[in-house]
Amino acid sequence: xxxxxxxxxxxxxxxxxxxxxxxxxxxxxxxxxxxxxxxxxxxxxxxxxxxxxxxxxxxxxxxxxxxxxxxxxxxxxxxxxxxxxxxxxxxxxxxxxxxxxxxxxxxxxxxxxxxxxxxxxxxxxxxxxxxxxxxxxxxxxxxxxxxxxxxxxxxxxxxxxxxxxxxxxxxxxxxxxxxxxxxxxxxxxxxxxxxxxxxxxxxxxxxxxxxxxxxxxxxxxxxxxxxxxxxxxxxxxxxxxxxxxxxxxxxxxxx
Amino acid sequence: xxxxxxxxxxxxxxxxxxxxxxxxxxxxxxxxxxxxxxxxxxxxxxxxxxxxxxxxxxxxxxxxxxxxxxxxxxxxxxxxxxxxxxxxxxxxxxxxxxxxxxxxxxxxxxxxxxxxxxxxxxxxxxxxxxxxxxxxxxxxxxxxxxxxxxxxxxxxxxxxxxxxxxxxxxxxxxxxxxxxxxxxxxxxxxxxxxxxxxxxxxxxxxxxxxxxxxxxxxxxxxxxxxxxxxxxxxxxxxxxxxxxxxxx
Numbered sequence: 137x138x139x140x141x142x143x144x145x146x147x148x149x150x151x152x153x154x155x156x157x158x159x160x161x162x163x164x165x166x167x168x169x170x171x172x173x174x175x176x177x178x179x180x181x182x183x184x185x186x187x188x189x190x191x192x193x194x195x196x197x198x199x200x201x202x203x204x205x206x207x208x209x210x211x212x213x214x215x216x217x218x219x220x221x222x223x224x225x226x227x228x229x230x231x232x233x234x235x236x237x238x239x240x241x242x243x244x245x246x247x248x249x250x251x252x253x254x255x256x257x258x259x260x261x262x263x264x265x266x267x268x269x270x271x272x273x274x275x276x277x278x279x280x281x282x283x284x285x286x287x288x289x290x291x292x293x294x295x296x297x298x299x300x301x302x303x304x305x306x307x308x309x310x311x312x313x314x315x316x317x318x319x320x321x322x323x324x325x326x327x328x329x330x331x332x333x334x335x336x337x338x339x340x341x342x343x344x345x346x347x348x349x350x351x352x353x354x355x356x357x358x359x360x361x362x363x364x365x366x367x368x369x370x371x372x373x374x375x376x377x378x379x380x381x382x383x384x385x386x387x388x389x390x391x
Numbered sequence: 392x393x394x395x396x397x398x399x400x401x402x403x404x405x406x407x408x409x410x411x412x413x414x415x416x417x418x419x420x421x422x423x424x425x426x427x428x429x430x431x432x433x434x435x436x437x438x439x440x441x442x443x444x445x446x447x448x449x450x451x452x453x454x455x456x457x458x459x460x461x462x463x464x465x466x467x468x469x470x471x472x473x474x475x476x477x478x479x480x481x482x483x484x485x486x487x488x489x490x491x492x493x494x495x496x497x498x499x500x501x502x503x504x505x506x507x508x509x510x511x512x513x514x515x516x517x518x519x520x521x522x523x524x525x526x527x528x529x530x531x532x533x534x535x536x537x538x539x540x541x542x543x544x545x546x547x548x549x550x551x552x553x554x555x556x557x558x559x560x561x562x563x564x565x566x567x568x569x570x571x572x573x574x575x576x577x578x579x580x581x582x583x584x585x586x587x588x589x590x591x592x593x594x595x596x597x598x599x600x601x602x603x604x605x606x607x608x609x610x611x612x613x614x615x616x617x618x619x620x621x622x623x624x625x626x627x628x629x630x631x632x633x634x635x636x637x638x639x
Contacts, residue, residue, distance in 0.1 A: 139517050161523070168524050169428050204519035205422045212425070215599040216582050246582070250425060257424030261523055265516045273516065285450055290509050292464030293471070297513070300465075300472040328614055331473055331493075332621025339629040342465035346458050356457060 139201065139265055146191040146267045152367035153272035154279060159375050160264035166382050167256045173249055174389040175382055176256035182378070183259040193266045202258060209251050217247040270294050275362040288358050296338070296345075303337050304330060420514070420529055421574060423522025430581055435527030438508075441535045445504040452502075467506040470494045471513060478610060489570060492563030493615050495538035496545050497630075507534025532573040541566030556616045564612030571604050572597065 143149060148156070167179055187193050218239055264273070271291065278287045307330045311317065316326035349358070426434070452459045474490040494503040508530050514520040521529045541562040548558030572593075579592035622630060 164423070164524060165428075168424060168426075168431065171427065201519050205420075208420070208422050211599050211603075212422075212578060212596065215578070215596045218595075250582075254422050254424035257522060257524065258422075258519065261423060261516065262519075270513075270516065283446065285453065286446070286505075286509075288460065289449075289464055289467065289505075290512075292461065293467040293506075293509055294513065296465050296468035297471050300468050301475075304472055304476060324610070324613060325617065327476070327478055328617030328621055330476075331614070331618045332625060334472065335469060335497075335618075335622060336626045336629055338465040338469045339462065339626075342461040343458075345465075346461040349461065354457075356453075 138197075140269055142193050142197060142266055143269045146193060148186075148191045148267035149269070150365060151267070151371055152365045153268050153362075154276050155367050155371060155375065156264055156268050157273060157276045159378070160260050162379060163263070163382065164257055164260040166379070166386070167253060167260060170382075170386045171249075171253060172386050172389050173252055175386050176252045178382065178385050179256040180252070180259050183263045187259070187263050187266050191267050198262070198266070201262060202255070205254070205258070209254060213247040213251055216250060217243040271360065272362055275360070284357065291358070291360050296341075299341065300334060300338055304334055307333065420511075420521035420533070421525040421577060423515075423524060425522075425578070426525050426528055426581055428524075430577075431524045431527055433527075434525075434531050434577065438527050438530045438535060441501075441504050442508060442530070445501045445508075448499075448501040449505050463502070463506070466494070466498050466502070467509055470503075470506055471510045474510070474514070475518065478614060488611050488614060489533060489537060489567055491533055491537040491570065492541040492566040492611065493618060495541040495566065496559060496562060496615070496619070500538040500542040503538040504530070504534045507538065510534075528574075528577050532570050532577065536573045537566045537570035540569040556620070559619050560612040560616045563615035564608045567608040567611045568604070571600060571608070575600065 163179055163183065167176055184198070188195055188198060271294065274287060274290050274294070277290070278284075311326045311330065315322075317323040346354075449463060452463070470490045470493075473493065474487050476487070478488055491503065491507065494506065498506070508526075511521055511526060511529050511534060512523075515522050515526065515529075544565050545558055545562035548561060549555075575596040576589070576593045578596045579589050583589055583592050
């Protein structure tokens with residue numbers, strides 16, 4: 137959840153939010169659509185260098201975020217690469233008595249390709265997440281005319297998440313101080329109690345916040361203001377050059 | 392502590408860490424880049440009617456009762472926080488609830504589809520769970536299929552006058568499992584083996600995730616029951632306020 141803090145601190149924070157979103161989503165779409173290992177590798181390296189070098193996001197933090205879906209990648213990598221069958225039909229076969237786990241070259245290649253593509257996609261999204269605070273991303277969604285109600289809900293939910301996280305952390309500390317996590321059974325009970333009281337707290341807070349909204353003249357529409365950040369010519373040019381580079385690499389590798 | 396003791400301690404910590412690396416971190420969200428464009432769009436399109444329905448339901452709720460806006464937002468934040476909290480598990484690995492079963496039972500399946508969509512966007516951007524291009528597929532499995540099954544199971548159990556807690560348990564567990572069946576099928580449709588059918592591929596993906604997901608589903612079911620019990624003890628008025636008691 138600290139990603140927002142790093143976004144505010146990033147050197148790229150002063151860039152136009154819409155531009156960053158466009159750059160990130162555009163790159164993401166190209167990575168997915170082109171499905172080319174070289175493009176993915178280029179995107180991983182260039183955007184990684186951008187986030188770390190220009191944005192000055194700490195390397196440790198960046199790596200931690202990138203490694204979150206590692207488990208999913210490994211599990212589904214195995215499922216893509218391997219095949220269960222009663223006959224040893226692959227290039228490498230691991231016998232498991234009742235069936236064989238067959239690895240084929242094409243399967244492994246596919247698994248690696250997909251993993252690289254996934255990492256590239258993540259670096260594209262994280263370029264945006266590590267440089268643009270959430271409320272600016274929501275502001276961009278507002279500009280592309282998503283329904284106002286949705287935007288309002290997103291803004292409120294985003295704010296409330298932090299409030300609830302604080303409350304939950306306090307409750308967890310209190311529970312730990314009272315040995316609430318001594319055993320598996322106890323920790324289940326503690327979790328349920330925390331979730332239950334979190335629910336009560338959240339609804340009470342919702343009432344209080346409604347009163348606060350009313351006292352500030354709420355009439356069914358909440359306006360959120362965002363800072364105006366102008367897009368500079370050299371940034372736009374850089375974005376265009378980057379897109380062209382990605383497309384060129386794709387054309388070049390296709391042949 | 393002497394130097395050797397420290398060294399032994401360090402070694403044992405490293406050993407413990409090596410064997411308890413989180414193997415189940417939200418294995419149910421399909422990651423960015425795993426689906427080709429056609430599938431991304433297709434799953435997105437499938438979600439549209441549900442999301443539109445949910446949107447109108449929410450808009451109706453809010454125009455009828457303006458106060459609902461903060462309650463709904465809190466509900467969304469609640470689902471997010473619950474699904475981000477680490478739940479206890481036996482091996483010391485970290486895992487998370489989906490929270491969809493609980494959400495569906497508390498707030499109804501249509502509302503959850505919208506709230507779930509927002510939560511999934513936040514999870515993709517803030518926590519690296521899921522992704523933006525796979526949003527459609529994830530919305531379908533986690534915010535539509537799971538909650539609808541949970542809600543249906545819960546309703547059926549209520550009709551059959553089954554024990555309330557049993558109903559909640561089944562609803563949450565089956566919702567969780569179904570979410571994850573859908574995810575397997577989604578992956579299998581994409582990565583079909585040559586010569587194999589969709590079903591066999593789905594079984595493969597299912598098999599890879601089963602050892603981690605089955606206990607998780609049971610734990611989620613248990614937790615949901617315990618949360619519901621806690622809510623009935625402490626939060627009767629709040630439950631009434633969101634219209635839960637009425638529907639029971």
